[in-house]
Amino acid sequence: MRMLDLLVIGAGLTGLFAAYTAARAGLRVRVIAHGAGATHWHAGTIDLLGYVQNSEEAVADWTQALPELPPAHPYSLLGVDTIATALDAFQRLTAAAGLPYVRPGVTMILPVPNAPEEPISQKSDLDNEVDNDNLGRNCQLISPVGAPRPVYLAPAAQQAANLEDDRPLVIVGLEGMPDFYPDLIAENLQRQGHRARSVTVPLSRITKQRDSNPLQVSRLLDQPLAQAQFTEMLVNLSVAGERVGLPAVLGLNAHAALVTQLHEAITNRSQQDTQSSQSKQAGISVFEIPTLPPSVPGLRLDAALRAQLDRLGVRVEIGMEVCAFHATGRRILWIETETGSRPLRHTARNYLLATGGILGGGIYADRCGRVKETVFDLPLTAPQARSHWLRPLFLDKRGHPIFQAGVSVNHHFRPLDQSDAPVYDNLWAAGSILAHTDPVRERSREGIAIATGYAAANGVIKSK
């Protein structure tokens, strides 16, 4: 058996996208992870840079905001071009997977029920050119309390939530699903000057269950009968010209078909109502608003990435917690993962650490104030004492210092020791484990995952 070129540790967006990037370049890649990534918890959007320190205002154009970031910030190491190239590669992946990610307000696209089996080229995406026209502009989508969410790319089903769109909104809740409150969303939207109303429809026509979470409803809506009943309910309550906002439950596997069906049914109804051949295509008439975890859009994204990796022959193995590693000098020779009987040894030429930060489990902070990287015990940049970890106010704009703890890397995304030299010659790190950023405060989680995962993978490719 040929030796692995790259073993990725971590199956979040970072790890999966890095594995995809490397595999497309012809490397033999495998992903191992303790558990599924944090993709399942977030909104399924690509947040690139929503807020920078000391500013209340959301970032309108992230390309303009990059210079405000500290020099050690992962984006500062990458620069605009690499970030844009990485996002472009990501968009093409999602289009190929039938779950297209778009720039709300810039491009408009419906998800395609049957994904085009676009031939995957072996060519590196670094060589592709990026369209720089209006690159960088964030949009504001709708949060589940009706606050604006600064987002760069969104799955097609979320694009019509764009708050720059001036069509009135009807927010639809589902009675019996306590993770979504349409009245609250509509009221907060009104207070921000948007035309919004709310409606609650009963789930009882579709299910007998009285207490459903978003994941359960999405699985229900994969079924044709439920889809038909649901479409009928929605068509009857929408008014011409309105866009319909729903919790993100519009199917898991049959998502594209359901969104298309809903859009067409609502648009047709609208045109009948106005009794004119007003063929002006105003945009997609239905959209999703993310919910509390588990995140259905996140699960779809995870499934799309895994499907693409599968096509490239990359195995993703969950349930593998690294318990030991061995290095000689500056090379990691193998790592071992826990199994029921004895540790399982994995050997590869290169290793990419994408285990996430404190949330993902890549970093563990104990009661004595020790902050540890959990796989290789790498040196970390972290606040010294526990008394410096947190601030007195939860919503403090500056964020809590402990959540900036992470691995410092060089331009190639190689973890560095205290003297700024790479710790190992065959180790890379990417994603939320990186220091000098707080992806939750910045709203940069997915941007950092994609861009640094892409850059680290390319570092591996070039080192070959």
Add this chain to the structure above:
Amino acid sequence: MKRMQTEILVIGGGATGTGVAWDAALRGFRTVLIEKRDLTHGTTGRYHGLLHSGARYVLKDPDSAVECINENRILRRTHTHCIEDTSGFFVVTPEDEDDYPDRFAAACRRLDVPCTEIPAASALRREPLLNPRISRVFELPDAAADSFLATHATAQAARQAGATLLPYHELTRLRLSGGDGNRTLSGATVLDTVSGEELHIDADLVINAAGAWSGHVAALAGVEVKMILGKGVMLATNARLTNTVINRCKMPGDGDILVPIHTVTVIGTTDERVAEPEDLPIEQWEIDLMLTEGDKLVPGLSRSRILRAWAGVRPLYQETQLAGGPAQSENGAQSNECPATELPQDSRDATRALALLDHQQRDGIRGFITITGGKWTTFRLMAESAVDAACEQLGVSRHCRTAGTPVPGVEQGHYWLGHRLSEVEDEKLQSELICECELVTRSMLEGAVQRNPTVTLDDLRRDVRLGMGPCQGGFCTYRAVGILHQLRAGEASPAAGEWNVAHMQSPAHHHRDSAAAEATGTGSESALSPTPTPTDDSHQRSAAVDPQAAVSQPNLLLRDFLQERWKGVAPILWGQQLRQERLDELIYLSILNAGHLPVDYGESPLSSFYRSDSSISGSDR
């Protein structure tokens, strides 16, 4: 300005004040209670939840021990459903001094505190996580008490007896009339902190039951009451480590007690003298001490997941002014016999016995009584002593009835851990689960909002344990805000009205009520939505605290509760709980963007309290 007239005005809505209102109303007095925040917002809502057997104080403070064991017996009858009959172990660890256990057992016998020595091996069989090196174990009738529920049940009993309870009414002024030697307290001016309106309450007699705040209240009447405030820090683990209350068999000290209460174990406590009852920072050393000491009872406790830390203030009192000490109440509550001159330096040494100050005798002010000191366990006795003194001042003879009057809900029997789960399972199809950690359903939440004044989500937490589990509000805060917002719009589900405050821990209980009503021939329609008795209903909700108005700012409710939860988790964030908090950040910042919601006016009556109360010491601000 609004005016009210009453016979007895009670200041303080903790266990004691609520008990006083209950007692006074049962004796037929027109009674009004004011509380500056929500009921149980003070020390009552911040203690470990122990129903004392008295054993803890048999050697150190025998007066208090006798009060405790007597009240322990009474409360098991009057507040049965608020008590989990856990029993209590006093265990001798290798570190504890040798002769204390024998002196302890002898003192228990002397004071009639039931105490049985059991083999250490059988104690370990019952509590396998206990330190295997314990040498001796004594079993006593300690128990776990839900002070939130007990106070609400007492409050409901008080309302049924005709009392008016006004939470979110802050005392601003006490009115004195008459000159020297003939001064009389004739009433109070209070501020409705929600509406901002002032209210005059004329009263024949004022009972100060403000606990740790008693000194502040007395000062408004120009009287000095020097409280000894002992701050106690407590920690809650994410699961029950034992099902029995565990005490170290030694002189009471720091971190020597574990109380299993609801789904958690509480480790208590420290005793630090503080000057003020508010703004209580939790120091890192206090947490470390608690965990180190806890390890001696349950080895490995310090590695368990800690959910939260909080601090309460014991309202201890030792008379310094008068040679005679505090007045003795008729029913034999012991006066404290400490030398009148010196004030103990350490609050750990101050007596836990109750203190009744008749200001007519003590300071020459008629119509004013302070009841303080004591333990949660003795709240009923404190109320009895205070109202006895009130009767004497008012020149009437009416006997206390509380010891023989169960509060609403006792028919449910003792609380047990599976109580809520079994009833939620029965109810599964009736209502949505809002808080997975503490099994709060939508109907419980709606009932609590309609029955109790709700100014903040924290008020709902005290009612139904919202946000008290491992995720500390991560999922339920958003849902509760959404539901409160719907309630404002008048979308309460019809089931909500069936709720009874006393059954907060027991969502299905009204079904049994309905069944009983049907059996007695009431029509099935009324059985499905039993209407409360008129007295009950008319006093359920104070006029000033209108829940409709209170929830008009859902965005503020959300932010307030996030901060309220934060101040209690910040001192213990490490390991898995830090990770949990990061998930909460992801939800509230990244998914909801709660920091960028429109807020009309940025403050609720409690916003500043949540910011200031407890915080992490040493952090840069």
